[in-house]
Amino acid sequence: MIPPVPKLIYSPEKPITLALVGNPNVGKTTLFNSLSGLRQHTANYPGVTVEIKKASVTHRGVHLDLLDLPGAYSLAARSPDELIPTQILLGLHCVECRPDVVVAVVDATNLERNLYLVHQVLEVDLPLIICLTMVDMAEATGATIRLDLLAERMGCPVVAVHPVKGTGIDLLLDTILDRQKATRPNPMDWPPELVQEIEKVKNLCKPSTPDFMIRRALFDIDGEAAKDLILEKPQLAQALANARKSLAEAGFLLPQAESIKRYGDIRKRLEGVQDLPKAGKSRTDRLDAWLTHPVTGTLFFLLAMFLVFESVFLFATPVMGWLSTLHELLGDWILATLPEGPFTDLLAHGIIQGVGGVLVFLPQICILFVMLAILEDTGYMARAAFLVDHLMARCGLSGKSFIPLLSSLACAVPGILSTRVIEDRRDRLATILVAPLMSCSARLPVYTLVVAACFAPELGHSAWLGGVMLFAMYMLGLVLAPLVALLLKRTLLHGPAPLFVLELPRYQIPNWKSVLHKVMDAAWSFVGRAGSTILAAMVLIWALLYFPATDFEGNSYPKQVNLLKLEGKAEESLQLQAKWREQSFLGKAGKAMEPVFRPLGWDWRLSVAAIASFPAREVVVGTLAQLYAQEDDEANIVKALQGTDSPLTPAAGLSLMVFFALCCQCVSTLVVIGRETNSWFWPLFTFTYMTSLAYAGAWVAFQLGTWIWG
Amino acid sequence: MTPSDYCSLDQLRPGEIAWVTHVDGTDDLSQRLGDLGLQKGVEVELLGRAPWGDPLRLRVGSWRLGLRRQEAARIHLQKSSIH
Known part of the structure; x- marks a missing residue:
């Protein structure tokens, strides 16, 4: 048994840093969310390229900093990203942020494979706690696990936790506080031949190099740890090769020797710990027989994808109506209350209309994210990857x-x-470069606006046409992205085919808390963007549309418009307003650009809206509102666009939708591509190819639309 | 024991159970498969195939894995239990 460790007193000034490690699909992120709570602020770990979430919590007056390391099956590293967890655990990345304690999240239904990573973590010389999840599921299959025996064999405390229900969380936190300075867990003894070779290599390295790094450098042939060490000491390349050779002669053939040794030791440690029932067909297998079947599985896949988007279209509409009314009332109230002038106009038309017009689409984004979170949390996302892998492989x-x-x-x-x-x-x-071709939620406002204006049932179209149009726009990205990827893989990104290993996790009922967490994450990041990039763009566009606010004779447009309104001449006031927009800076620019966009069936107003939406696509809706709308709500924009003198014929509407489906009018995306690829060439490349594709696609769509609707 | 007792993973029929004898190669893939526990003595079953027959849906011990035929071809099996 583990000797009892005396209770420790912690100072509130120095928080305990806690790192979560574990395989993918074991409930690690759910545990992180349960520990940090819904309202907790989470941030990304600074200075690294992989996403590592950070959160701070207080338990019994002690501050804990949580780090959620990326899910992995092994610490073997083939890329700089894969080495980051090892560097953090060893304190190589930053000494003062080295974790004080590691919590290894382990799936109780699959102890052997999950303990492989734990077996490696035993060697990083940090206090360890095993957090066992899915114990109830293991028990449901008839398995029994002796936690005390597992703790004894691994040399560290074992706590059973149900991250979804929240049971065991307090016990886990108590264990962290009690065991922070617990005895080190007991790693495996490596055979003397290996120890000897490690010593030889160690003598060539910097004295501070941890043994674990040297072992990784030796085990991972052409791996990242070796590259790191060779960079410091070039002579290590030969030393490592020699060490591998003499180990192979001793019957220790790398890289398989590591896993053979470790799994052998794990099986020995697990003897008597678990009582496994005979493996039979599980519920997941029976479901998979249908859901991954070439025929029924494919049909279900298509149905699931179609349902996701129809539900976005169906369920979000009423909520959008309420939000739209609310923001209309706010705009009216401002115009009625505040004194007339450019500032009031900016507030009512620029800011309220801009941000409000984007916020109105939050319900759609939330519903889409609910659907995606459900797909992921049920385990279906992996089946989708499985079903489409062959197709994706054909596209490279x-x-x-x-x-x-x-x-x-x-x-x-x-x-x-x-x-x-x-x-x-x-x-x-290749995936990064084609990802912006997928129809993102910011395109949805454009689609729904055009669908409402051109393909609404009131205009004599079938009620299902809207859904079909929306589905078609999504399909456009889904079909073109793989084709472009194929082209890229055949030309710019040519090379040998990579590996594919895909775990198919157990099907699960999704947990509402986890779904809510993902939805809130997405919603906040969208609102954040709406608040910064979009607001700035909207204010700029408002100014370009507002000024110059006087006609050739020096009369003020806003004053004249108001006068006509007061006289009850609504129609004249609207006409004058349209004239004012046409005279504005943006109106003039749009008119100058009109010949470029004429082949797409657009008039100057659509051209202006398209150009103005460069910072972010969703801006187009607000711009159209300013170009057409008399009052600032979507119902009026739609009404204006449905009017007989509207340039938005069904063919022009279709071409506008296709343009927005394929273009890269999104500054945030381009910035992220630049950061992720660490180059300015790729974002420029993405913008150029997508804009060309969008123009060509919109032209084809206009021809097609003209042929169908005349 | 006959030669037909041996095959590679991509040659397994759905529902058939076999045991791993060895994995070819010393590269990245063989290390990854080893890390996942695909090594001598481990029980595998072909559960099904995706559309177009690729990738394969497998049971490895108590968990489920999707693996391409090309990669599965490097895993060698024995159809009668080693145990």
Whole structure:
């Protein structure tokens, strides 16, 4: 048994840093969320390229800093990103932020494979606590696990936790406080041949190099740890090769020897710890027989994707109506209360209309993220990757690119960030470059506006046409992204095919807290963008549309418009307002650009809106509102666009939608591409190719639309 | 024991159970497969195939894995239990 450790007194000044490690799909993120709470502020770990979430919590008066390290099956590192968890655990990245204690999250239904990573972590010389999840599921299959025996064998405390229900969380936190300076866990003794070779290599390294790094450098042939050490001492390349050779002669053939040794030791440690029932067909297997079947699985896949987008369209509409009314009332109140002038106009038309017009689409984004979170939390996301892998492989990608591309349906920014899971650099780059082709939530406002204005049932179209149009716009990205990726992989990013290993996790009922967490994350990041980039763009566009506010004779437009309104001449006032917009800076620029966009069926107003939406696509709705709307709400924009003198014929509407489906009018995406690829060439490349594609696509769409609707 | 007792993972029929004898190669892939526990003596079952017959859906011990045929071809099996 582990000797009892005396209780320690902690100073509130120095928080305990706690690192969470674990395989993917073991509930690590859910545990992190349960520990940090819904209202807790989370931030990304500074200075590293992989996403590592940080949060601070207080337990019994002690401050804890949590680090959520990326999910992995092993600490073996083939890329700089994969080495980061090892560097953090060893304190190589930054000495003072080295964790004080490691919590290894382990899936109780799959102890052997989960303990492989733990077995490696035993060697980083940090106090360790094993946090066992899914114990109830293991027990449901008839398995029994002796926690006390597991703790004894691994040399560290074991706590069973249900991150979803929240049971065991307090016990885990108490254990962290009690055991912070617990005895080191007991790692395996390596065979003497290996110890001897490690010593030889160690003599060539800097004295501060941890043994664990040397072992990784030796085990991972052409791995990142070796590259790091060789960079410091070039003679190590030969030394490592020699060491591997003499180990192979001693029957220790790398790289398999590491896993054979470790799994052998794990099996020995697990003897008597768990009582496993005979493996039979599980509920997941029975479901998978249908859901991954070439016919029924494909049908279900298409149905699931279609339902996701129809539900966004159906459920968000009423909520949008309420929000729209609210923001209309606010605008009216400002115009009625504040004195007339450019400032009031800026507030009512620039700011309220701009931000309000974007916030109105928050319900759609939330519903889309609910759907994506459910797909992920049920385990279906991996099946989707499995089903489409062959198709993606034909385009030079893997099923793994599917999840980042699917995330890009919500927003390309998190989608591009999530490409970090793709190990192969060329695959990752290809995925990043095509991710903005996926129809993100910011395009949804454009689609819904055009659909409402051109394809509404009131205009004599079938009620289902709106949904079909929306589905078609999403399909456009879904079809073109792989094709462009194929082209890129055949030309700019040519190289050998990478590996594909995909775990198919157990199907689970999604937990509402976890879904809520993901939705809130997404919503806040969208609002954050709406608040900064979009607001700035909207104010600029408002100014370009407001000024000059006087006609040739020096009469003020706003005054004249108001006068006509007061006289009850609504129609004349609207006409004058349109004339004012036409005379504005932006109106003139749009008119100058009109010939460029004429082949797409656009008039100057659509051209202005398209140009003005460069910072962010969603701006187009607000711009159209300013160009057409008399009052600042969407119903009026739609009404104005439905009017007989509207330039937005069904064909022009279709071409506008296709343009926005394919263009890269999003500063945030371009900035993220620049940061992730560490170059300015790729964002420029993305913008150029996408704009060309958008122009060509919109031209084809206009021809097609003219042929269908005349 | 006959030669037909041996095959590679991509040649397994759905529902068939076999045991790993060895994994070819000393590269990245063989290390990753080893880290996941695909090594001598481990029980695998072919559960199904994706559309177009690729990738394969496998049971490895008590968990489920999707693996491409090309990579599965490097995992060698024995159809009668080693144990």
